[in-house]
Amino acid sequence: MAPSRGLLPLLRTPIPIFNPKLRRYSHFAAAATDSSQKARVFISKSQDPYLNLSIEHYLLQKSPADSTILFLYANSPCVVIGRNQNPWIEVNLGVLRNEELGVKLVRRRSGGGTVFHDEGNVNYSVICPTPAFNRDKHAEMVVKALKYLGTEKARVNERHDIVVDKEDKDAILKPYKVSGSAYKITRLRSLHHGTCLLSSPNLESLSKYLRAPGKPFIKARGVDSVSSPVTNVGISNSKFMKAVAFEFESMYPEADRSQRFTVFEKEKEIPEIAKGVEELMSDDWIYCQTPQFTFSTENVALSVIGQRTKSSWPSMWSGVSFLQ
Amino acid sequence: MASIARSLRPVASRFVPRSSRSAPSWRLSSFQARCFSASSAVQAKKYTKDHEWIELSEDKKTGYIGISEYAAHALGDVVYVELPTTPMEVAAGDSIGAVESVKSASDINSPISCKIIAVNDSLEEKPGMINKGPEDESSGGGWFAKVEVTEAGIKDLEGLMDGAEYKAFTEEE
Numbered sequence: 497m498a499p500s501r502g503l504l505p506l507l508r509t510p511i512p513i514f515n516p517k518l519r520r521y522s523h524f525a526a527a528a529t530d531s532s533q534k535a536r537v538f539i540s541k542s543q544d545p546y547l548n549l550s551i552e553h554y555l556l557q558k559s560p561a562d563s564t565i566l567f568l569y570a571n572s573p574c575v576v577i578g579r580n581q582n583p584w585i586e587v588n589l590g591v592l593r594n595e596e597l598g599v600k601l602v603r604r605r606s607g608g609g610t611v612f613h614d615e616g617n618v619n620y621s622v623i624c625p626t627p628a629f630n631r632d633k634h635a636e637m638v639v640k641a642l643k644y645l646g647t648e649k650a651r652v653n654e655r656h657d658i659v660v661d662k663e664d665k666d667a668i669l670k671p672y673k674v675s676g677s678a679y680k681i682t683r684l685r686s687l688h689h690g691t692c693l694l695s696s697p698n699l700e701s702l703s704k705y706l707r708a709p710g711k712p713f714i715k716a717r718g719v720d721s722v723s724s725p726v727t728n729v730g731i732s733n734s735k736f737m738k739a740v741a742f743e744f745e746s747m748y749p750e751a752d753r754s755q756r757f758t759v760f761e762k763e764k765e766i767p768e769i770a771k772g773v774e775e776l777m778s779d780d781w782i783y784c785q786t787p788q789f790t791f792s793t794e795n796v797a798l799s800v801i802g803q804r805t806k807s808s809w810p811s812m813w814s815g816v817s818f819l820q
Numbered sequence: 821m822a823s824i825a826r827s828l829r830p831v832a833s834r835f836v837p838r839s840s841r842s843a844p845s846w847r848l849s850s851f852q853a854r855c856f857s858a859s860s861a862v863q864a865k866k867y868t869k870d871h872e873w874i875e876l877s878e879d880k881k882t883g884y885i886g887i888s889e890y891a892a893h894a895l896g897d898v899v900y901v902e903l904p905t906t907p908m909e910v911a912a913g914d915s916i917g918a919v920e921s922v923k924s925a926s927d928i929n930s931p932i933s934c935k936i937i938a939v940n941d942s943l944e945e946k947p948g949m950i951n952k953g954p955e956d957e958s959s960g961g962g963w964f965a966k967v968e969v970t971e972a973g974i975k976d977l978e979g980l981m982d983g984a985e986y987k988a989f990t991e992e993e
Binding site for chain 1: 922
């Protein structure tokens with residue numbers, strides 16, 4: 497599989513170097529809050545999953561209440577669990593830590609299940625006013641983009657995932673998942689983000705990250721994943737991003753193609769984003785946000801209550817009791 | 821709870837909230853007749869545009885908070901409820917927790933300024949109770965939190981809708 501050529505080819509608009517209106521990193525905050533823009537596309541050049549999720553959250557919190565935003569990004573290899581999930585059930589943490597690939601563990605702020613990201617997977621995120629929120633609207637928008645690019649059998653299923661109907665090895669037509677969705681709804685603004693497997697080199701091996709050895713021993717509150725067979729769409733990141741941006745700008749004609757904004761690693765210096773990254777990377781968030789669970793073997797059962805604390809040393813096992 | 825109801829389920833706009841069941845019918849008819857009965861106003865539920873409710877005690881010092889029938893129906897099956905830690909002082913509109921349903925983490929916001937003194941712990945184990953009885957503040961019900969009302973909170977109440985106004989509001993959506 498060819499590695500992604502990055503996002504630079506996506507920017508067709510030439511940027512003059514000495515123009516005082518040059519869109520440098522310090523202008524991202526201004527762009528995100530610009531109330532004259534009712535619809536806008538943002539594209540990330542960073543592959544840091546913690547940064548991309550923090551930028552996304554910043555856009556959710558800061559973009560004008562009546563605007564609609566599309567944010568596109570790809571991450572370096574990571575396993576991303578939902579807000580209310582249990583990493584000991586969903587992920588093989590031992591494999592993750594020892595893997596040469598350096599796969600990160602990320603807990604996102606939206607709901608839903610566990611997914612695997614790498615450079616052959618592009619994430620799209622649409623932020624809109626909460627009264628206009630709809631779980632399928634923007635998934636259908638992405639399906640339109642996929643069909644335009646030649647994936648005719650793409651469709652949105654009843655779980656709001658995007659699947660492609662393909663023949664399996666016995667020549668039976670089956671749905672293969674190419675995109676999963678998750679959502680976050682706040683008072684004024686709502687977010688729908690989804691993955692899209694385009695050319696991941698890790699399809700065969702991703703199940704080894706997602707099969708947790710502790711699973712049979714754990715009874716948990718919180719949210720379980722629903723696993724599905726997956727496939728790659730088979731197109732490049734840049735073609736996909738261009739097609740999705742195009743469909744977005746067709747759906748929201750107020751979006752000006754020349755106003756597509758690129759975000760960089762430097763956005764990390766914006767204080768709210770730095771704080772967001774710090775929170776997402778903390779053990780407190782990744783592990784202690786886990787809902788209460790019980791771990792039991794033949795002889796002993798542990799009830800684990802992670803308590804999120806404000807101190808720098810998370811008390812991960814602050815509520816452990818032995819049940820006989 | 822955000823105003824997602826109409827956009828989530830097309831049939832939701834035809835759904836009639838059962839909030840009228842929790843108050844004796846004579847109270848509601850006095851609302852419709854615009855009667856200025858202060859004590860009944862205190863005990864009946866008040867609603868926000870984001871589909872949260874608050875019901876105060878007789879002495880207006882404490883109250884219960886939850887999400888409306890309309891919201892619970894629109895959300896779908898709730899699979900997890902994130903409860904706040906206590907005590908917690910909040911202003912009107914502040915996020916006090918979240919529910920997860922259909923892969924969505926939806927914020928629940930406080931209808932008024934108050935201090936959260938207790939939460940409905942049974943929602944942690946049985947999140948489905950919020951679907952079964954979202955406006956039920958009894959011990960087996962799906963109420964979300966118990967609060968102490970502050971002075972600012974009493975003022976916030978004036979901006980909320982009563983049962984009849986809320987019913988009309990949801991029918992418009």
